Amino acid sequence: MLADGEFNRRSLLRGAAVLAGTAGLLGRAVPALADSGDALFKAGRFEEAGRAYEEILKRDPRNLPAARGRGYVGLLGNRFADAEKYLKMAVALAPGDKDASYLLADCYIRQDKFAQSVPHWKAAGEDNYAKWFAAVRGAGYQIHGESARVPLTQLDPTPLVEASVNGGPAKRFSFYTGAPNLSLSASVAKEAGLVPVASQKVDFEGGSVWGHYGILESFKLGGIELRNVPVGWSATESGENVGTDNDGLIGTWVFYHLLTTFDYAGRRLILRRRTPSTARQVRAAAIRAGAKPLPLWLAREQYMHSTGTFTGADGSRTGVVGVNLGGGNEIAAGLVGETAKQLGIRTDHDRQIGTFAQSHPAVVYPCYPKEIRLGNAAAQQIYCYTNPNQKVNVPLPFGTGFNTLGWFSHAFWKPYNITVDFTDMNLYIAQGPAT
CATH class of the missing domain: 2.40.70.10 (Acid Proteases)
Structure with a gap:
């Protein structure tokens, strides 16, 4: 399970929501550097991983994992020129590499370049997506x-x-x-x-x-x-x-x-055109309201991430966390099993909860961290749950390929307004209703 209620990319929420691995190296391998880049990426140290992958490619321009990894780093931050450069390199090195094709197709649809995404969806084995985006006539959105x-x-x-x-x-x-x-x-x-x-x-x-x-x-x-x-x-x-x-x-x-503000405290959505001017205005207003810019990464088409902290009886850990806005859940956060166990977070194993994750049954347990935190937004001893079977890292194509501690959910956001800036890739969380 990637997060509360999330389905995998081949399931229903992929195209119609319920309503209302690594390939082998091409050319000469550079094991030490490759291991370093992958380890940094998995740990959520994306900028460092990008530099490590670049060093690999300087020594070995035909290194497929490094090209694909460097492209993915660019895509996480919506740096499309970087993402296209390296993902095209990866696809040229290995036309049959489905992960590289999938990432490049995603890169194109984020820019509304639907026609350019079509052959890469096909190469990734996503024929329905290929038909869908081939059907868009003229400018989308x-x-x-x-x-x-x-x-x-x-x-x-x-x-x-x-x-x-x-x-x-x-x-x-x-x-x-x-x-x-x-x-x-x-x-x-x-x-x-x-x-x-x-x-x-x-x-x-x-x-x-x-x-x-x-x-x-x-x-x-x-x-x-x-x-x-x-x-x-x-x-x-x-x-x-x-x-x-x-x-x-x-x-x-x-x-x-x-440019969207999810104004939970004010009970509204505030929607604006994404322009440099509106981004500057919203950024300034958020900072005046006491919100500091948090990093924003977008993985696998829709999954938003930032940096958060979980604290238990045995200490704290800060790392990459999922950011789930909307949906319906009484929990403030979900924790992967390893996070709850390592931090000594109080977990009620006698009261299991049957739920669904990725459209399949799952069993989770109530837990109560000493604190959960995203920037200046925090909650103490609040109701969460943990899934002991959820892995810290699920590789592509069914996961993000990097480690996450857990995710923040519907109940956490209620005292706040949250602005999501996909231009500068920042997240702002401020107390109370948005002005």
Whole structure:
């Protein structure tokens, strides 16, 4: 499990959310340097890892893992020129390397270069994604409007906002940064006249449903409208809605096209165009409010990460953590089993909780860290859970390939407003409602 409620990239949240390894070296190996670069990367020391990979490539320009690793470092920080340079190098060295092709395809869709992503999705074995992005005609994610303040009509158990699909009446949408694309319920997709350009049957919670991919003409959140948007929807075998809690789900792809403040304390989403000017204004306001810039990394299409700290009876650890905004969960954070065990975090093993992770059953246990912290935002002795079977590191293609201590979840954010800046790749967390 990557995080609470997250599905793997071949499952439903990949294309239609439930609603409403390393290859062998080419050429001469440089084991000491290669080991160093990979170790730094796995430890979340990404800039150092990037420099180590560059040193490897100076000595051995045909070193596939170093080229792919250096490209991935660039992609984590949305430094697209770097990412393209090294991932193209990796693909040229090994056209059959699915991980390099997958990362390069992701690099292109983050820039809305959908046509360029298509051959790389195919090479990565993602034929439905290839068909989906090949179907985009003209510029995707066209933004109309300058800003919007969209009230949360509900905070618990899952935050909801109202949005319009193709100019229709308001629909209830949840949001979750553990999901990639914008998704609709089957009934809303039918109402909007959507026709799938690709479909797949996927496993879900002990059964199966159909995930469909298409292109939506218009999606409007308050004063912000997005046009020509890749969208997914899910349906039962009979074509009915999979769930009834909402009409759709807004994933990270929508948010990384905007400058978004998740104003939990003020119970709203604040959406702005992503421009250097708005980024400077928001950055200045966040710093005045006492928020310091935290690093932001984006892995595997949608998974946001930063640096956080967990503290237990046996000490503290600071490292890479997942940042999950939205969704529905009563916990403030989730911890991988090793983190809870090593830090001596109080865990109630007598009260196991049956849940789902990556659309499959999982067993977790309540736990209570002495403190969890992201920058100036912190909580003490707060309810979390730990999964003893969750690994610290899951390699590509099913994981991020780097170590994480755990993730921060819905309940943690309630006293704060959180601004996610995908231009400068920073995260800002400030106490109270946003101004």
